[in-house]
Amino acid sequence: MNHPHSIHPPGCGCEDCHRPGATVPIDLASEVDIARVLGGRTVNDSGRPLTVVTTTTVGTDGRVTGGADTVVVQCDGRSWSVGAYVLAATSFDPPF
Numbered sequence: 057m058n059h060p061h062s063i064h065p066p067g068c069g070c071e072d073c074h075r076p077g078a079t080v081p082i083d084l085a086s087e088v089d090i091a092r093v094l095g096g097r098t099v100n101d102s103g104r105p106l107t108v109v110t111t112t113t114v115g116t117d118g119r120v121t122g123g124a125d126t127v128v129v130q131c132d133g134r135s136w137s138v139g140a141y142v143l144a145a146t147s148f149d150p151p152f
């Protein structure tokens with residue numbers, strides 16, 4: 057399966073955004089597309105910053121019991137839950 061190499065601005069109607077696997081407007085980006093940005097495999101050319109929110113649990117013994125297993129990326133009021141995809145996007149080369 058082809059994945060976009062670049063994320064474009066919301067509503068982008070350029071030629072590449074009409075071809076599957078080339079680029080995608082950020083408002084149509086999938087969880088996998090966003091995870092690939094975090095993994096350095098897709099470039100964020102949307103002109104918008106991505107906010108990455110992670111949740112870490114610290115147990116009563118002071119130890120971290122849950123690594124950043126919840127990863128949410130936010131941009132322009134949209135959000136993507138990408139925890140599992142980030143692991144996949146950064147662990148294999150090149151499944152995507």
Ligand SMILES: [Zn+2]
Binds near residue numbers: 065081
């Ligand atoms: Zn475009």
